Amino acid sequence: MFVGNINIGPGDDTGWLKCVTLVVGDVFIAGDVDAAGLAGLADLHTIAGGLTISDNQVLADLAPLACLRGVSTSLQLNAMPALTDLSALAGLVDLRQIVVRATGVAALPGLPALTGVEAIALFDNPELVDLGELAGWTIASDYFSLTIAGNAALASLVGAEGLLAQADGAVDVAVQILDSPALTSLAGLEMLTHGHLTLSGLPLVTELEPLAQYKHAGSLTLSGLPLLTTLHGLHKLEDVAGLFVLGDCLKVGPEVDGMDGLVDLKGLDALTKVSDFGIANNDGLVALAGAPLLHQVNSLTVVENDKLTQAALDAFVAQLDQAPGDLCFGAWEMCSCFEILPW
Missing domain, CATH: 3.80.20 (24 nucleotide stem-loop, u2 snrnp hairpin iv. U2 a'; Chain A)
Structure with missing residues (x-):
């Protein structure tokens, strides 16, 4: 276990994190850190805080984080144009908020073990075309927010219906669909x-x-x-x-x-x-x-x-x-x- 925040940048040695499974704090990864530079996170299981990866031009997938099962506050992936594969997140069980902004992803990962997400925000991902895996995600019990904005190629919201179907009258719901020039239909919002x-x-x-x-x-x-x-x-x-x-x-x-x-x-x-x-x-x-x-x-x-x-x-x-x-x-x-x- 490590208690405190962790900041990782290009050239930083993460070997000292080997065998750390729990971080009680936030993890910030900024700049062009490649997969080898994140090798020390291979055993990381839980972050009792947030994980932010930003301004990275080289990371194509999140394989170094494949053991990650919980991020107790928010997972933010910002300004990562080379990132095309989120499948390493498939084992996440605990995730409150996820923000995917300005990446190269075309589709979202399946999260079959997820216990309940409160907020999903997808901003300015030029290759994003497929929201289908959202249908299998689980939402939190009392609040759910979905924001989809500025994804230039996204033509369909299909997948969102699986999330909204879980939102009964006891769930406070907020949906924003903004600046989506290729979107031709609101199909996917039928359960709102x-x-x-x-x-x-x-x-x-x-x-x-x-x-x-x-x-x-x-x-x-x-x-x-x-x-x-x-x-x-x-x-x-x-x-x-x-x-x-x-x-x-x-x-x-x-x-x-x-x-x-x-x-x-x-x-x-x-x-x-x-x-x-x-x-x-x-x-x-x-x-x-x-x-x-x-x-x-x-x-x-x-x-x-x-x-x-x-x-x-x-x-x-x-x-x-x-x-x-x-x-x-x-x-x-x-x-x-x-x-x-x-x-």
Whole structure:
């Protein structure tokens, strides 16, 4: 056993770690350390802390860590373009969080013995195309977060359904799918029934039908889905406990990518209440009809929707039990979606 943090860089001798099976602390490996340089970790079984490997241009696999069974906080693989093989992680039993960023991996490893992961984040992996092994991973019992962002070649979310199927009403769920230019479908999200959902920067997605079981949103953001012409797929959504954003509430200018294919709110058939509703930068929006059961909105900000008239807004407000306590309509000079953000 070794107690304390371990820092390993290029040229460092790891022989002194031979026979160490438990590290009580964090392990940091930074720079171009090759497999031979990590040979001293061959017996490492458990890290009672986190493992971070970063800024490594040479490591192609994690074979020196094949005996690793537990990382009690987080495993982070950052800026490792030569890394293509994660199969050495297959024996992991205890793993709370995993971040895979800017690597060369095309697929994720199977983790058949995993007892429960809380957070998975996959960022900017240009070769990533296959999430299928996620279907066999196990999630934690009370919280689960999945973030997939900036993976240029990823065309499918299939595999995620196996994770979401484990998330019953007692599990706090958060899913973010961001800046995925090759993604053509939301298939893989069919088992999402509740929680926080953000979909942004998905230019090839044409429909929301895989979300047909999504009934209770903690928060919901849709922006940058220009081919979406209806919100059908959210037709069973009943309530949004926090912020519901259609369009981009954070940016100003001609390059803002809202929900330009929408002309109204058609498809929100079951929605009854929204805490904070932000509708911004949707170039094609002409009406707010389409949510016939919606009767409660606590705050409403409608900004920079060029074709939306005061009459359309008035008709929407008239269907509510009472006007929102905070209501703003117009241009950025008059109001801002920042007013309803939770910070």
